[in-house]
Amino acid sequence: MSRLSLNQATIRHADLATALRVTREAGIASIGLWREPVDEVGLRKAVLMVADSGLRVSSLCRGGFFTATEPTAWRHALDENRRAIEETAALAEAGAPGSAPVLVLVAGGLPTDVRDLAGARARVAEALGELLADAAGAGVVLAVEPMHPLYAADRGVISTLGQALDLIEDLPSDVVGVALDTFHVWWDPALPAQIARAGDRIASYQVGDWITPFPGDALLSRGMMGDGHIDFPAITSAVLATGYTGDVEVEIFNQEIWESDPATVAARVVKAFGENVGL
């Protein structure tokens, strides 16, 4: 169980103090943080709390949202990402040894009334170019997350692992990688080949299940491992075969899980991870 990390989104309604405590008390050694609960207490205090927790930090979620066409919104997005890069470095530094200075990037969807998907995808490439020096300077890895095609219109225009790898191919591998989440990529017939191709570019590996019937809210449609259709051992073993040595985050957006007691959720995560993920 030593590589299990609890992504804070799984216990969305817990504040940072609660999330750190619940994670530690469940016997989980690592946590994936989100910017909003960090911001609630302020970065300086969050750094002290993380150091005090003894937990590793496996990533910060999330930067990105790069598809704005309006110049002010575009500059604002880059500024936000520069702040997120600084936060990622500070929080990983505060975490226990083995923490990863990884910032997960969600591409962003199509701007309002824009149907130029290729154009939006090109904006993501452009933004990565703009942020490269900042990330390198801070020792942070930008992890581009391919998102399920379900979100191509309104959340993430990078839709497959192959596309994410094409996007980062010419960028330095110590600064830009990919975040691989089973929920987003499990359906892809090219997945085994693209994971093998990814090699050392996998900066984050996240797990969550695809459940049916599909829940009413597309954003809250993820399930606990074992409750759905994903063959975790197959994907995990392909990821491990690339040499991935990082933590494995459990990230689940699900209304019923969010409404449960965070300590209960953390215990369920430990059990489901042990029984299903193949690690």
Place this chain on the structure above:
Amino acid sequence: MSRLSLNQATIRHADLATALRVTREAGIASIGLWREPVDEVGLRKAVLMVADSGLRVSSLCRGGFFTATEPTAWRHALDENRRAIEETAALAEAGAPGSAPVLVLVAGGLPTDVRDLAGARARVAEALGELLADAAGAGVVLAVEPMHPLYAADRGVISTLGQALDLIEDLPSDVVGVALDTFHVWWDPALPAQIARAGDRIASYQVGDWITPFPGDALLSRGMMGDGHIDFPAITSAVLATGYTGDVEVEIFNQEIWESDPATVAARVVKAFGENVGL
């Protein structure tokens, strides 16, 4: 407007007589039929009704559901598809000149408690092999429809155009092709390249929009062209560049549209098609 075809699923609650009448009265020259409303009146009567309507038949929906692992269910699926092949031939023969003997195939999802996606995909290939002689004998084209990855678990394990083309590559092009529906494939970064690769294998081209916010019911999440995010002119022009000369079906599963008067829907379809599809 001469290539517009109204797929019966867009006016789901109309019986065959109403669907034929509404289509003709809207000035639409072609209809995509579904097996269930044909079955309601019986094939023999349906053939007479279609001949009497003067409409072209652009396809029959649908065969497929090939992923059963249980032998009886597997044989039942093949038998059902053989019946659907006969129906396709009879209905296209009854339609006006330019009718297309095309049977649209939905692959089927993962069997209950099975997580072997590659195995389910292999079953689809096996089924096509079984049905090849029947389709060839009846002069019918089997059109494999890649479905949005949203449906990979419970409806269609063939998820991209590239995957569908790989699947049919070694099968004769006058017997097996693909059905391309914008709703299912619009997000795919490989789409332009794969449409070009498809060449004469596109047996059916269907249009429907991707709308946001994503509706509560995943099966009823399609929108009228122009109401969503899809760049129809770009996809249509790529399809036409392959030499596709068939009808273009409007197929929309949407609760609000289903609850509207069918004649009103047919008129909306004519207008939205003219304004958005790029044909």
